Amino acid sequence: MYKLNENYLKLPGSYLFSAIGKKVSAYSAANPDKKIIRLGIGDVTQPLVPAIIQALHGAVDEMGKAETFRGYAPDLGYEFLRKAIAENDYEARGCEIAADEIFISDGAKCDSGNIQEIFSTDNRIAVCDPVYPVYVDSNVMAGRAGEYDKFRETWSNVIYMPCTAANGFAPELPDETPDLIYLCFPNNPTGAAVTRQQLQKWVDYACRVGAVIIYDAAYEAYISEPDIPHSIYECKGARNCAIELRSFSKNAGFTGVRLGFTVVPRDLKCGDVALHSLWARRHGTKYNGAPYIVQRAGEAVYSQEGKAQLKEQVAYYMNNASYIYHGLKEAGYTVSGGINAPYIWLKTPDGLTSWEFFDRLLENVNVVGTPGSGFGPSGEGYFRLTAFGSYENTVEAVDRIRRM
Ligand SMILES: Cc1ncc(COP(=O)(O)O)c(C=O)c1O
Numbered sequence: 001m002y003k004l005n006e007n008y009l010k011l012p013g014s015y016l017f018s019a020i021g022k023k024v025s026a027y028s029a030a031n032p033d034k035k036i037i038r039l040g041i042g043d044v045t046q047p048l049v050p051a052i053i054q055a056l057h058g059a060v061d062e063m064g065k066a067e068t069f070r071g072y073a074p075d076l077g078y079e080f081l082r083k084a085i086a087e088n089d090y091e092a093r094g095c096e097i098a099a100d101e102i103f104i105s106d107g108a109k110c111d112s113g114n115i116q117e118i119f120s121t122d123n124r125i126a127v128c129d130p131v132y133p134v135y136v137d138s139n140v141m142a143g144r145a146g147e148y149d150k151f152r153e154t155w156s157n158v159i160y161m162p163c164t165a166a167n168g169f170a171p172e173l174p175d176e177t178p179d180l181i182y183l184c185f186p187n188n189p190t191g192a193a194v195t196r197q198q199l200q201k202w203v204d205y206a207c208r209v210g211a212v213i214i215y216d217a218a219y220e221a222y223i224s225e226p227d228i229p230h231s232i233y234e235c236k237g238a239r240n241c242a243i244e245l246r247s248f249s250k251n252a253g254f255t256g257v258r259l260g261f262t263v264v265p266r267d268l269k270c271g272d273v274a275l276h277s278l279w280a281r282r283h284g285t286k287y288n289g290a291p292y293i294v295q296r297a298g299e300a301v302y303s304q305e306g307k308a309q310l311k312e313q314v315a316y317y318m319n320n321a322s323y324i325y326h327g328l329k330e331a332g333y334t335v336s337g338g339i340n341a342p343y344i345w346l347k348t349p350d351g352l353t354s355w356e357f358f359d360r361l362l363e364n365v366n367v368v369g370t371p372g373s374g375f376g377p378s379g380e381g382y383f384r385l386t387a388f389g390s391y392e393n394t395v396e397a398v399d400r401i402r403r404m
Contacts, residue, residue, distance in 0.1 A: 007143045012150060016133055016374035017041050023358070024368055031366075037397040039324075039385045040368040042188060042343070044253045046316060046390075048297075049309035052252065055300035059293040073289030076280065077104025077261065081295045084302040085261060089246070095233035097263055101276065103283055104298075106290050107260040108218050108247035112182075113138035114286075115214055115243060115262065118278040119180060126159035126178035128171050130189055130375030130382070132216065135182040153377050162378040163190055169336060169345070170194050173201070177209050183232075184216035186223060189375045189384040190345040191321075191337015196229045203232065206241040212268070212275070213242040218260075221251030221314050222321075223340045239265040243275070250342065252301045252310055259290055259298045317342050320394040321387035327398035342387040345372070357383050365400035 013019060020040055028036060048056075062068035076082070082099040090097035105111050113134050116125075121144050127135050136158060139145045146157030154160060159178050161171035169192035171183075183202060186193045206213045215232040223230055232242045244263040248254035264276045290298075300306045325338035334347040348357040354371030361367045361383075372382030387394065 005141070007141050007145075010145075010148055011137060011140055012148055012153075016370070019374070020358075020368065020370065024362065027362055034366045036362075036366045036368060037389065037393045037400075038368045039389050039394070039397055040370045042250070042386050042388060043255050044250065044317075044388050046253055046313055048253050048257070049306065049313060051300045051303055051306035051309055052297050055297045055303075055306075056293060059296035063293065070292040073104075073292055073295065075284045075287060075289050076100075077102065077290065078292070078295045081298050082261075084299050085246075088302045090231065090233060090263075093230055093234060095231050096239065097231075097233055097265065101263055101265050103262045103264065103279060104290050104295060105260050105262060105283075105287065106258040106294075107249060107254075108216060108245045109134055109260075111245050111260060111262045112214070112216055114282070115245070115279070116142055116144065116180070118275060118282055119212070123179035124157060124159060124176070125180045125182065126161055126174050126211075127182045127376075128163050128184070128187070129160040129377060130163065130372060130379030131182070132184055132188050133375065135214075136376075153373075160376065160378075163187070163192065164378055165334075165336075165347075168192065170198060173205050177211070179211055181206060181211050181213045182216070183213055184218070186219040186228070186341035187337075187343075188219065188341070189343055189370065189372065189379065190382075191339075191341035191343035191384075192345075193223065193225070193228045193340035195227045196234055197227075199229050199232060200235045203235040203238045203241060207237050211241065213238075214245065215242050216245045218245065218247040219250055219341050220246070221310070222318060222342050224318065225340055228340050233263070233265075239267040241268065243268065243279075248298055248301060251314065252298075252306075253313065254294075254297070257294055257297060259294050316391070317387045320389060320391055323391075323394055324385055324387060324398055327402060331402040338387065344385045344387070346383050346385065348372075348381050348383055351381075354380055354383055360404075361401065365397075365404050367397045367400055 082102045086099040145155035159174050163169040169190040220230045232238045248259040264279045268275045321338040324344045338344040354373040358371045370384040372379030
């Protein structure tokens with residue numbers, strides 16, 4: 001008789017967004033006349049910009065002709081895209097990252113879930129609390145998280161680094177020493193960012209204790225302040241201790257197109273073994289490459305027109321962020337984020353729990369957000385709103401909340 005991977009059975013409840021989806025569907029079915037505004041899930045709403053659409057059309061036409069047809073993509077990604085990334089995302093920022101240290105994928109969710117596979121199950125992970133749930137859940141599935149404490153909502157073998165108002169939502173170095181440290185800045189869900197100096201402290205720490213930082217920079221395009229690093233490789237020594245994850249979802253609207261990449265510098269070694277070779281082996285065995293058409297669309301992100309059009313798109317969402325931030329602040333809410341990230345993190349009023357505030361917003365003003373407690377115990381009493389809606393919906397949602 002076969003057996004299951006029992007680690008899956010340890011996972012509590014359903015994935016946060018499925019739980020929200022179920023609540024919203026039930027409310028909607030019972031109240032079909034209500035117009036619900038969704039500022040919950042971090043999905044974009046604006047269409048792909050013209051430079052990307054043009055690249056997609058061009059690549060589709062190439063696929064229709066024998067001379068330009070392409071089959072399997074190289075497992076690590078097409079050279080044209082890896083070069084464009086190396087030049088624009090790294091060289092232009094003074095970071096030393098070569099094209100062959102970049103692994104193209106179909107998005108940062110898969111990479112952030114899969115990267116743990118190249119590490120021993122004995123490793124201890126450290127995560128921010130609150131946290132993007134994929135980091136923890138993928139380690140639970142792999143058997144690295146220990147046992148779940150349903151009262152504390154924590155895993156016995158995970159080191160939690162609380163990100164609270166008291167520390168400006170930036171984690172402090174943990175008391176216990178981790179092997180793998182997941183950091184995400186600008187942060188989902190809190191919208192907080194760390195300065196280059198703060199991040200350097202983490203790089204120095206990881207190098208000192210022999211840990212690897214898995215740095216998720218999915219929201220890098222939303223940085224507006226000069227001393228916030230766009231990449232961990234802006235820090236000295238990061239080539240020896242950090243893997244960086246990037247996504248085309250939020251900077252270019254690829255949530256439905258799917259494209260991302262992971263950087264594994266060749267200097268990152270465990271003894272004599274380069275992590276680069278392990279990730280290349282994993283990628284080569286389990287992944288058959290992002291589609292040619294999509295990689296050409298990714299290349300267009302770095303064209304002159306693409307860059308200009310995407311700058312406007314990011315500005316559109318950040319204008320929403322500013323509307324939410326200022327609108328709620330004026331209404332007396334305690335808010336943060338929204339300056340270097342498309343997320344606004346607000347303290348729930350009247351001592352409500354995150355889910356109580358979720359229900360109050362859904363039932364009273366038909367606005368959907370994300371309960372902070374769904375991202376970890378330190379998220380309790382907080383609530384996340386995203387700037388990824390349309391401007392009109394964002395304004396209406398904020399005005400409804402203000403009138404509540
Ligand atoms: C921190 C973080 N990493 C990764 C992702 C997923 O990115 P992708 O769409 O590239 O899979 C998200 C999506 O919301 C995210 O918030």
